[in-house]
Amino acid sequence: MSNKKCGYYIQLDDIAEKFLRIGQFLGEGHNGIVYLLPDDKVIKIFKDKKVCESEFNILKKTTKSKHFPQIYYHGSNYIVRSYARGVRLDYYIKENGLDYNAAYSIIELLKEFKKLGFTKLDIRCKDLYLDENFYLNVIDPKNNYSKHCIYPRHLMKGLNKLGVLGDFLDAVNSEYTEVYDDWSFRIKRYLKRGIK
Numbered sequence: 316m317s318n319k320k321c322g323y324y325i326q327l328d329d330i331a332e333k334f335l336r337i338g339q340f341l342g343e344g345h346n347g348i349v350y351l352l353p354d355d356k357v358i359k360i361f362k363d364k365k366v367c368e369s370e371f372n373i374l375k376k377t378t379k380s381k382h383f384p385q386i387y388y389h390g391s392n393y394i395v396r397s398y399a400r401g402v403r404l405d406y407y408i409k410e411n412g413l414d415y416n417a418a419y420s421i422i423e424l425l426k427e428f429k430k431l432g433f434t435k436l437d438i439r440c441k442d443l444y445l446d447e448n449f450y451l452n453v454i455d456p457k458n459n460y461s462k463h464c465i466y467p468r469h470l471m472k473g474l475n476k477l478g479v480l481g482d483f484l485d486a487v488n489s490e491y492t493e494v495y496d497d498w499s500f501r502i503k504r505y506l507k508r509g510i511k
């Protein structure tokens with residue numbers, strides 16, 4: 316079967332068809348479309364099966380972490396997973412600035428990336444949803460075990476754009492002291508001279 320609800324035709328199996336029929340559109344990215352399902356679940360339908368497989372492989376390795384979506388069901392081009400509650404972190408910061416609770420949550424998440432053995436210790440603000448308990452939920456993990464990034468460059472670049480990099484680095488200095496010198500040196504050098 317194929318389905319026009321995606322805006323383009325994607326072959327889906329009967330189970331995915333059923334989910335899609337009851338789903339409500341949540342958002343679309345480069346790689347897929349996401350629909351909200353009952354019981355705090357979503358279905359992400361991928362344009363490319365390889366991208367689906369690599370995202371599935373990351374999610375398998377992060378099942379122990381509550382920051383990442385749990386997987387309920389999957390097919391060759393879709394994954395049914397838990398819904399990430401909260402507001403997109405960049406929208407939150409635009410409204411509220413970066414308060415200490417939010418900064419603390421980001422730092423806890425980055426420590427978790429290390430525990431999970433990620434080689435890419437980085438994420439973008441738009442892939443993080445901050446819930447009412449200041450807990451950060453990740454959507455759309457990518458290349459966490461294939462790309463190498465030893466400090467959160469994209470994240471800090473985003474925070475700089477939002478005008479809160481100083482607040483974040485102050486929190487890093489208190490809560491993650493052992494990386495403070497390295498991260499602040501690297502991000503300042505990157506922002507000034509473009510050296511990654």
Ligand SMILES: Nc1ncnc2c1ncn2[C@@H]1O[C@H](COP(=O)(O)OP(=O)(O)O)[C@@H](O)[C@H]1O
Pocket residue numbers: 341342343344345346347348349357359384397398399400454455
């Ligand atoms: N768990 C989720 N909770 C809320 N919104 C989501 C969730 N997953 C995805 N979305 C929405 O769907 C969009 C596309 O999902 P995403 O996983 O980023 O796809 P892509 O890999 O194509 O970038 C997101 O930008 C977001 O708006």
Ligand SMILES: [Mg+2]
Pocket residue numbers: 344345455
């Ligand atoms: Mg995305």
